[in-house]
Amino acid sequence: MRREKEEVPADGLFVSGFSLPINESSLTGESDPKTVTAENPFLLSGTKVQNGSCKMVVTTVGMRTQWGKLMATLSEGGDDETPLQVKLNGVATIIGKIGLFFAVITFAVLVQGLFIRKMQEGSHWIWSGDDALAMLEYFAIAVMPEGLPLAVTLSLAFAMKKMMNDRALVRHLAACETMGSATNICHDKTGTLTTNHMTLVKAWICGEIREVKSASTFYSTIPDSVIGMFVESIFNNTGGEVVKTEKNTTEILGTPTETALLEFGLMLKEKQAKTKASKLVKVEPFNSEKKRMAVVLELEGGCFRTHCKGASEIILGACDKVLNRTGEVVPLDEELNNHLKDVIVLLANEALRTLCLCYKELGNEFNSKDLIPFEGYTLIGIVGIKDPVRPGVKESVAICRSAGITVRMVTGDNINTAKAIARECGILTDDGIAIEGPDFREKTEEELFKIIPKIQVMARSSPMDKHTLVKHLRTTFDEVVAVTGDGTNDAPALHEADIGLAMGIAGTEVAKESADVIILDDNFSTIVTVANAPLTAVQLLWVNMIMDTLGALALATEPPTDELMERTPVGRKGNFITNVMWRNIMGQSIYQFVVFNEISSREMEKIDVFKGILKNYVFMCVLTCTVIFQIIIIEFLGTFANTSPLTLSQWFACVTIGFLGMPIAAAVKMIPVGSR
Numbered sequence: 110m111r112r113e114k115e116e117v118p119a120d121g122l123f124v125s126g127f128s129l130p131i132n133e134s135s136l137t138g139e140s141d142p143k144t145v146t147a148e149n150p151f152l153l154s155g156t157k158v159q160n161g162s163c164k165m166v167v168t169t170v171g172m173r174t175q176w177g178k179l180m181a182t183l184s185e186g187g188d189d190e191t192p193l194q195v196k197l198n199g200v201a202t203i204i205g206k207i208g209l210f211f212a213v214i215t216f217a218v219l220v221q222g223l224f225i226r227k228m229q230e231g232s233h234w235i236w237s238g239d240d241a242l243a244m245l246e247y248f249a250i251a252v253m254p255e256g257l258p259l260a261v262t263l264s265l266a267f268a269m270k271k272m273m274n275d276r277a278l279v280r281h282l283a284a285c286e287t288m289g290s291a292t293n294i295c296h297d298k299t300g301t302l303t304t305n306h307m308t309l310v311k312a313w314i315c316g317e318i319r320e321v322k323s324a325s326t327f328y329s330t331i332p333d334s335v336i337g338m339f340v341e342s343i344f345n346n347t348g349g350e351v352v353k354t355e356k357n358t359t360e361i362l363g364t365p366t367e368t369a370l371l372e373f374g375l376m377l378k379e380k381q382a383k384t385k386a387s388k389l390v391k392v393e394p395f396n397s398e399k400k401r402m403a404v405v406l407e408l409e410g411g412c413f414r415t416h417c418k419g420a421s422e423i424i425l426g427a428c429d430k431v432l433n434r435t436g437e438v439v440p441l442d443e444e445l446n447n448h449l450k451d452v453i454v455l456l457a458n459e460a461l462r463t464l465c466l467c468y469k470e471l472g473n474e475f476n477s478k479d480l481i482p483f484e485g486y487t488l489i490g491i492v493g494i495k496d497p498v499r500p501g502v503k504e505s506v507a508i509c510r511s512a513g514i515t516v517r518m519v520t521g522d523n524i525n526t527a528k529a530i531a532r533e534c535g536i537l538t539d540d541g542i543a544i545e546g547p548d549f550r551e552k553t554e555e556e557l558f559k560i561i562p563k564i565q566v567m568a569r570s571s572p573m574d575k576h577t578l579v580k581h582l583r584t585t586f587d588e589v590v591a592v593t594g595d596g597t598n599d600a601p602a603l604h605e606a607d608i609g610l611a612m613g614i615a616g617t618e619v620a621k622e623s624a625d626v627i628i629l630d631d632n633f634s635t636i637v638t639v640a641n642a643p644l645t646a647v648q649l650l651w652v653n654m655i656m657d658t659l660g661a662l663a664l665a666t667e668p669p670t671d672e673l674m675e676r677t678p679v680g681r682k683g684n685f686i687t688n689v690m691w692r693n694i695m696g697q698s699i700y701q702f703v704v705f706n707e708i709s710s711r712e713m714e715k716i717d718v719f720k721g722i723l724k725n726y727v728f729m730c731v732l733t734c735t736v737i738f739q740i741i742i743i744e745f746l747g748t749f750a751n752t753s754p755l756t757l758s759q760w761f762a763c764v765t766i767g768f769l770g771m772p773i774a775a776a777v778k779m780i781p782v783g784s785r
């Protein structure tokens with residue numbers, strides 16, 4: 110028995126069930142779902158059930174399935190280079206050349222010093238093992254700054270571990286740093302910005318909007334025939350299911366929209382005497398493209414009736430009759446039509462998801478092979494479903510904004526619902542554009558070029574619209590785009606994005622599989638943390654350019670600070686080494702002392718470098734080790750390291766001079782430079 114969004118566990122044959130779209134993209138790369146029926150009964154392991162349920166007979170399992178065979182032949186392919194890697198290649202070459210130049214000079218100077226000493230001693234013809242060792246040591250000193258690649262990998266790995274602690278599972282290591290340069294985030298609404306716990310709170314039925322508090326108040330003024338039709342619609346035209354558990358409680362399965370409707374239906378049903386027996390002859394399941402679902406019922410006398418429900422304004426367009434106050438079918442005239450449109454806007458403006466439910470008598474002429482017609486329906490009612498915004502979303506959006514990241518919302522919902530939620534989250538501002546998917550599709554390239562930067566909300570979008578927007582942002586505008594999502598309809602966009610983030614609990618398998626990072630606890634603010642982590646890689650890198658590997662290692666373990674987010678993201682084109690970095694590099698090169706410099710390097714823009722220093726044990730540990738090492742080398746390893754013990758006053762002088770580096774670093778940080 111397969112249920113929605115589940116993976117088919119083995120190869121097998123379809124036995125019974127209703128139209129069952131299967132996504133075989135994991136096997137064939139084809140993203141359009143294929144419908145499995147009695148004529149086309151093959152179910153393959155590893156593919157995803159997108160809707161409905163069925164019974165299947167298992168034919169093969171494990172490595173014998175098509176999927177298993179594919180896995181066996183699969184060999185690792187090379188990955189695309191990430192933006193950081195591309196930039197690193199460039200930077201590494203320059204640094205390499207500069208480094209080589211200085212390495213040669215350092216080596217030459219050291220060797221020349223050795224020669225002069227030996228000349229003075231008159232022993233330049235006699236070379237001992239000690240001298241060879243000295244040469245080797247000079248060489249080591251000269252090539253010391255080559256820890257760069259090690260440090261980068263380390264820092265990414267540390268970032269990944271850090272993110273794991275924050276409940277973000279990184280599926281691709283490279284994603285750790287791509288996120289740091291994200292300039293755009295496209296959020297899906299339902300399930301990402303909102304909690305996806307839906308409840309039906311209002312309904313327009315029999316001529317007025319009623320609040321749903323209890324069945325009895327809702328009931329009293331509505332004719333029984335209308336309630337009967339409503340209940341018939343809810344329980345037959347559904348992708349969900351009401352099941353009795355072993356403990357004799359009822360449990361509702363299905364998507365949140367379906368559950369909300371079924372819950373409401375159960376409440377009404379308690380009062381309803383008995384629903385007439387009827388048989389389902391055809392189901393057209395909901396999909397994000399059509400945004401509606403329909404079923405055909407065979408009634409007692411052999412007549413057929415179809416029930417349809419879905420996106421309010423689309424369904425309203427297919428209705429030409431409506432059930433009035435007394436439960437009679439009356440024509441839907443223009444006045445009433447406009448009134449209903451206003452009702453939809455009214456409900457949507459309250460951030461409610463609106464759905465229309467309608468039916469049509471088909472007489473006794475219906476063949477289950479026919480398509481369900483989509484016109485001439487009778488409207489039963491319009492429902493308003495509440496889906497509260499996740500806690501912390503507004504704050505997270507604000508943080509992203511201040512970090513210079515453009516935040517957008519792409520949703521399949523009604524434009525007014527989308528706008529209301531977007532305002533609540535602080536995504537939609539006065540100068541932003543909200544557009545509907547069908548409008549967006551019609552735009553020419555030039556128009557798109559003009560409006561895309563201003564689009565803050567895209568409503569009624571199909572999965573392909575989401576994908577198209579992301580693609581345009583990435584190619585035409587050269588932005589680094591992050592996408593968050595939970596549903597199957599987000600999968601194409603998640604896949605297209607530079608970094609795809611999927612919700613771990615509420616997210617569907619298909620979404621998770623297309624994502625780079627999975628937010629395990631569905632906590633929205635984790636997305637900000639994810640955006641935070643990779644900047645440490647950059648921070649660490651500049652340190653490494655002027656310092657040794659050990660220091661870099663210490664900094665690599667520094668947790669990202671919230672202030673990091675306030676820095677503008679690097680982007681695809683932005684200079685890798687910003688002016689700020691150059692300033693610090695220059696300043697510090699002129700006057701530096703390793704230990705103090707390590708402390709100074711913790712923050713590139715802040716004067717207060719000590720903030721949180723005691724919390725980073727690894728940093729403190731490495732620092733202490735460096736100091737102890739230094740003392741040991743100077744005091745006790747005189748003959749080996751060519752140093753002599755210092756007097757107390759000499760020590761004091763050294764530390765003071767060294768420490769001076771810190772105020773100097775602080776002073777350098779005061780020099781104003783542009784933000785890039």
Ligand SMILES: Nc1ncnc2c1ncn2[C@@H]1O[C@H](COP(=O)(O)OP(=O)(O)OP(=O)(O)O)[C@@H](O)[C@H]1O
Nearest residue numbers: 298299366395397400402418419420520521522523
């Ligand atoms: N089970 C359903 N049956 C009929 N219509 C539905 C059903 N679920 C959703 N809808 C309608 O389809 C619209 C949403 O479609 P879609 O699946 O593209 O978006 P979503 O994933 O729910 O939202 P988002 O893109 O914000 O996550 C809703 O506004 C609603 O009117």
Ligand SMILES: [Ca+2]
Nearest residue numbers: 297299300596
């Ligand atoms: Ca969604």
